[in-house]
Amino acid sequence: MGKYELILADADETIFDFAMTERTAMDRLVQELSGDVPEEVLRAEYHRINGAIWKEVELGTMDTRRLRAERFRRLFDALGLGHSPDDFGERFISYLSTGTFLLEGAEEFCRTVSARIPIIIVTNGIADVQRSRIERSAVRPYIRDIIISEEVGASKPDARMFDAAFAAAGRMDRSRVLMIGDSLSSDILGGMRYGIDTCWVNPRGLPNTLPDAPTYQIKSIAELSDGMT
Ligand SMILES: [Mg+2]
Structure with missing residues (x-):
């Protein structure tokens, strides 16, 4: 070497350790959305949608500016929730930004x-x-x-x-x-x-x-x- x-x-x-950063950010999000949908469903759906959207980034069919709100648009659509994807997209960015694990x-x-x-x-x-x-x-x-x-x-x-x-x-x-x-x-x-x-x-x-x-x-x-x- x-x-x-x-x-x-x-x-x-x-x-x-991004998994830890993401988990910590998700914990805050789960609290904010609690009652709307079971926690396990929210986490599983987010991971499925987020994984797919980052593959699109690698393929060049999605850019990270659009991804911020788009992953929440897809999540709220999938779960039938009426929240603002732009608002939650930016909130999630601010939670992720503090994770230095x-x-x-x-x-x-x-x-x-x-x-x-x-x-x-x-x-x-x-x-x-x-x-x-x-x-x-x-x-x-x-x-x-x-x-x-x-x-x-x-x-x-x-x-x-x-x-x-x-x-x-x-x-x-x-x-x-x-x-x-x-x-x-x-x-x-x-x-x-x-x-x-x-x-x-x-x-x-x-x-x-x-x-x-x-x-x-x-x-x-x-x-x-x-x-x-
Ligand atoms: Mg990596």
Whole structure:
């Protein structure tokens, strides 16, 4: 692993515990909508709709500006609720923006690795949410730059995200760059197409569904702290 001179790291479920952030934000939303619909139904429907809408973002058929209200429009339609999707969309953004929970070992990884080589975060997400969370988090001092899809105007696996990271890093040999992430369809496929090595964070041991294998596969970013230094 010592050959790398730049690390591109996905944010959510790679360094940040987004599941926790989302759960905390959902808890507030559930309280506000309590009585309207059973909690389990609300959570399950939200996850189904949100998962589908982020796939549309990866495919380029949905953008994150529209997504904010659209996921609540679909949720309220599915549940027959008459609330304002715009209002709840923005409220949810503000709840998500405060979630800085890190995955175990992530802070140590960023601290040790950044002492030797730069780390750039490359994330598909809503700019307000991601920037606010990353800026307030404990890993901020170790991150050279933050590339967010909403600001780039394209989402991983699109090469423009990697172009933006390379532009931020300065001249860099692709063989010396590693992309680390938990998503096969955005992080790993994007890295492969860009011609850089990839490291798949796969905590549940899911099967690889891509035609090629990632360069490395790990259960958690904590496994990398030793190998990188
Ligand atoms: Mg991720």
